Amino acid sequence: MITRRDFIAQSSASAALIGAPKLALAELSLGAATLSTVSDGHLTLPGDFxxxxxxxxxxxxxxxxxxxxxxxxxECNVTLYRDGTNTVLFDVGSGPDFMPSAGALQDSLDAVGVGLGDVTHVVFTHAHPDHIWGLLDDFDELVFPDASYHMGRAEWDYWWNPETVNTIDAGRTTFAVGAKRRLEILEEQINFFDDGDEVLSGIAAVASYGHTPGHMGFEVRSGSESALIVGDAIGNHHLAFHRPEWASNSDQDSETGITTRKMLLDRLASEQMAVVGFHLPDGGMGRVVRSDGHFRFVQEG
Incomplete structure (x- = not known):
């Protein structure tokens, strides 16, 4: 049987012979830095989700x-930032334990020539399973052993709180258990930040609460060029854009999520800043435009 890893390895070898196509899902240059997305696979959700x-x-x-x-x-699009010194992952995907259709990040990084030890920083948008369960390998060791880890203080406090597992809705109880288990591994080495803080040079935290209580986005800027990594604060390219005032079933606090989504869409459309969304289509990278009283996602390129 040919595994996904075998297929990617064979595809990469063939690509070397025919001119090596760009293996990142989407890519954007920001000055001397490169922002790209790599796949962790996709989620499989019921029709009424x-x-x-x-x-x-x-x-x-x-x-x-x-x-x-x-x-x-x-799609599950993990953002990768490289500036020649730092190799930064925004979130770490699902790992093997959430959904069979997700958990492909390590293969995808291998396909673009990034080794697990090459990652210098991991920055989390939030601690839902498809964003943090890829933190550990089968032996509960860190998949990215040489990275420093960064999370918003409010997000950490929410999932660290022992009452969260009792107060979160029943369908997300495993989210709380899984998050706490992984945060315990990071307890001695996590770096906290708050809204507006510069997490790394050129990368600033942007509060985008609602999807989770401490969800963070990130403005990545080099000179006059910038992009906004929105994680799950803008969760799809259809309802979230066409009817941002409607509640999203994936948001833990739907009213705060609506306020955040409208704010982000308005800013992105007004400033014509590139947007990178974890679940947006075809690599998740594009622009937001106003169209007939609604918003619309337009892919880069």
């Missing part, structure tokens, strides 16, 4: 994007 408790118009909007409403398979 995006539309439950919403008007029937929601289904029509999604169908208008040519999507199957029986099942959703949003």
């Amino acid at each position: 995006a539309t439950a408790n919403l008007p029937s118009e929601a289904t029509d909007i999604i169908k208008g994007f040519g999507l199957n409403t029986d099942q959703f398979t949003p």
